[in-house]
Amino acid sequence: VDMALSNVLELPASGFNFENSARNAVLEDVLGDGKTKTPKPMKTGTTIAGVVYKDGVVLGADTRATSSEVVADKMCAKIHYIAPNIYCCGAGTAADTEKTTDLLSSNLTIFSMNSSRNPRVIMAVSILQDMLFRYHGQIGAFLILGGVDFTGSHLYSVGPYGSVNEVPYLAMGSGDHAAMGILEDGFKPRLELDEAKTLVCSAIHAGIMSDLGSGSNVDLCVITRQGVDYIRPYQESEFKDQRQGRYKYKPGTTPILRENVEPVEVEVMQETVQKMDTA
Amino acid sequence: PPHWSPGTTIMAVEFDGGVVMGADSRTTTGAYIANRVTDKLTPIHERIFCCRSGSAADTQAIADSVTYQLGFHSIELDEPPQVQTAANLFKEMCYRYREELMAGIIVAGWDKRRGGQVYTVPVGGMMTRQPVSVGGSGSTYIYGYVDSNYRTGMSREECLQFTAKALSLAMERDGSSGGVVRLAVISEQGVDRQVILGNQLPRFSAA
Numbered sequence: 001v002d003m004a005l006s007n008v009l010e011l012p013a014s015g016f017n018f019e020n021s022a023r024n025a026v027l028e029d030v031l032g033d034g035k036t037k038t039p040k041p042m043k044t045g046t047t048i049a050g051v052v053y054k055d056g057v058v059l060g061a062d063t064r065a066t067s068s069e070v071v072a073d074k075m076c077a078k079i080h081y082i083a084p085n086i087y088c089c090g091a092g093t094a095a096d097t098e099k100t101t102d103l104l105s106s107n108l109t110i111f112s113m114n115s116s117r118n119p120r121v122i123m124a125v126s127i128l129q130d131m132l133f134r135y136h137g138q139i140g141a142f143l144i145l146g147g148v149d150f151t152g153s154h155l156y157s158v159g160p161y162g163s164v165n166e167v168p169y170l171a172m173g174s175g176d177h178a179a180m181g182i183l184e185d186g187f188k189p190r191l192e193l194d195e196a197k198t199l200v201c202s203a204i205h206a207g208i209m210s211d212l213g214s215g216s217n218v219d220l221c222v223i224t225r226q227g228v229d230y231i232r233p234y235q236e237s238e239f240k241d242q243r244q245g246r247y248k249y250k251p252g253t254t255p256i257l258r259e260n261v262e263p264v265e266v267e268v269m270q271e272t273v274q275k276m277d278t279a
Numbered sequence: 280p281p282h283w284s285p286g287t288t289i290m291a292v293e294f295d296g297g298v299v300m301g302a303d304s305r306t307t308t309g310a311y312i313a314n315r316v317t318d319k320l321t322p323i324h325e326r327i328f329c330c331r332s333g334s335a336a337d338t339q340a341i342a343d344s345v346t347y348q349l350g351f352h353s354i355e356l357d358e359p360p361q362v363q364t365a366a367n368l369f370k371e372m373c374y375r376y377r378e379e380l381m382a383g384i385i386v387a388g389w390d391k392r393r394g395g396q397v398y399t400v401p402v403g404g405m406m407t408r409q410p411v412s413v414g415g416s417g418s419t420y421i422y423g424y425v426d427s428n429y430r431t432g433m434s435r436e437e438c439l440q441f442t443a444k445a446l447s448l449a450m451e452r453d454g455s456s457g458g459v460v461r462l463a464v465i466s467e468q469g470v471d472r473q474v475i476l477g478n479q480l481p482r483f484s485a486a
Binding site: 129132133136137157159161162163164165167177 | 306311313314316317334335336337339340379
């Protein structure tokens with residue numbers, strides 16, 4: 001009987017594995033003398049922030065996703081579900097943050113089922129750190145992980161090379177400088193809930209105002225021992241415009257000229273009965 | 280290139296009965312201070328710590344791996360591990376993967392066979408024991424201070440003062456070092472950790 005916990009990811013051979021980064025460097029050399037570069041992934045300019053307060057953690061994010069200078073999504077969700085008590089804000093390469101957090105969430109769900117335990121925040125952090133370090137920075141995920149477990153409220157930043165920092169307040173993404181200014185000025189230990197929400201909202205708002213890559217609305221996620229309050233949106237953009245035209249068509253807009261109903265003949269070819277073993 | 284820059288000052292000193300370890304608290308990504316309250320003194324075992332300089336991701340991964348190996352070894356042996364063993368494990372990893380890693384580590388602790396010991400494992404994977412060792416980008420500014428002020432036979436208190444002053448001097452001059460000073464004293468009794476906040480750091484004239 002295999003006692004190991006099942007895992008969606010194949011556990012690789014022990015030790016570090018840097019094959020792929022070496023391979024990428026070789027490919028760049030071989031394919032056209034520096035003219036061909038490994039494709040640059042799409043990044044989402046972002047402002048994400050998190051704050052530990054008296055009863056838990058408040059996470060915040062803007063909702064703009066950009067494709068170069070065009071806003072691709074005005075209402076994208078950057079606060080990802082990891083576990084009932086753990087959420088994760090993602091900045092960097094959009095696909096990478098999405099898939100990494102999905103993988104993490106799946107693995108932790110399997111763990112919960114296997115062990116009948118709620119996952120701890122440090123477990124999520126360790127799994128992320130291990131995976132990102134193994135890929136040697138090729139996965140562009142800058143993550144803010146926040147959650148509450150029985151050891152308390154925790155807020156971690158995880159970088160794409162696998163470095164981890166545990167701090168009481170954090171900001172990441174292209175708008176992080178603006179947000180950090182607000183947080184450094186306004187943070188105090190053991191804030192009340194509304195103070196914490198206002199602080200995180202102002203921090204994201206600063207990012208939205210000062211960074212072209214961030215914009216639209218502010219999403220908040222409040223995590224406590226009692227549960228999660230995912231507020232989407234917490235604050236709407238004051239630059240929202242009214243749609244000038246209607247894009248939905250009423251039923252009956254396209255006239256029906258003719259209707260023809262043909263029943264499909266189904267013939268029973270074979271019938272088998274398998275008895276179920278009952279004790 | 281690694282995500283985090285090697286801006287750091289780390290230091291460890293042996294005294295009769297233990298070691299004093301110290302580090303600054305600044306981690307930078309280019310010119311931005313990503314974490315101004317970093318803890319670079321990482322426990323490897325009950326009475327063995329390491330000071331980390333270099334790539335944060337690399338040193339965290341190495342420290343995690345060595346912690347696991349040393350813990351396993353200690354359980355097999357059924358006795359506390361030797362500081363020399365921990366230093367050797369660091370050296371094995373840092374030398375074997377020297378092309379891929381950027382890590383400068385000082386291993387220090389206390390064991391009952393040799394007392395307080397400091398071992399340095401700089402970039403490249405050499406390992407040697409030294410009574411006093413400094414590392415990181417800020418260390419270059421304090422070699423003179425350390426060489427002229429270190430004496431054998433200093434007491435625990437003198438070592439603490441010496442380390443705090445050396446780190447303050449380095450943080451003053453090195454842009455990539457700063458924040459608070461974290462200290463740890465490891466002896467037979469256990470580990471005693473302290474933090475010296477920015478405004479409480481020793482000050483030197485030169486307005």
